[in-house]
Amino acid sequence: MARYDDLNTNSIAYATFISAVLLFVIILLIQALTYNWITGEEERKLATSHYVSADAEIEKQKAKLEGYQQVIVDVIPPAADGAVGTEAVAPTQEKRIYIPMKQAESLILKEFSKPTEPAAGT
Numbered sequence: 001m002a003r004y005d006d007l008n009t010n011s012i013a014y015a016t017f018i019s020a021v022l023l024f025v026i027i028l029l030i031q032a033l034t035y036n037w038i039t040g041e042e043e044r045k046l047a048t049s050h051y052v053s054a055d056a057e058i059e060k061q062k063a064k065l066e067g068y069q070q071v072i073v074d075v076i077p078p079a080a081d082g083a084v085g086t087e088a089v090a091p092t093q094e095k096r097i098y099i100p101m102k103q104a105e106s107l108i109l110k111e112f113s114k115p116t117e118p119a120a121g122t
Helices: 009-048 052-065 101-113
Strands: 069-075 092-098
Touching: none
Parallel strands: none
Antiparallel strands: 069 092
16 A cells, blocks of 8 residues: 555544644633623613612611601600619600711710729728
8 A cells, every 4th residue: 555545543542632732722712702792781771870769778778867857756664773774664754865977976986085984082
């Protein structure tokens, strides 16, 4: 048989192996790229999404925390000495003033920063 009729199996095997590795790398790169695109799209959607009813409720709550307000609340009086804790006690209604949250924070910090005074006779 003539030499030119024989196939070069070494070069065919080498080209097949290289192309298989290259195809595998391309598939992995495409998978990583699409995963990155999907993750980025989900993050974008979450960042730009708006829930109208929840946003309105949050704004109302923030406005309530940032302003003065006079409310009537139910206050349960402390139990008298020797009274059993299972007795029903009628709550009383008192007027309370809500102050802005930032002002309440500064008042509490100011109160905690005061040095404690020693008790008399110690």
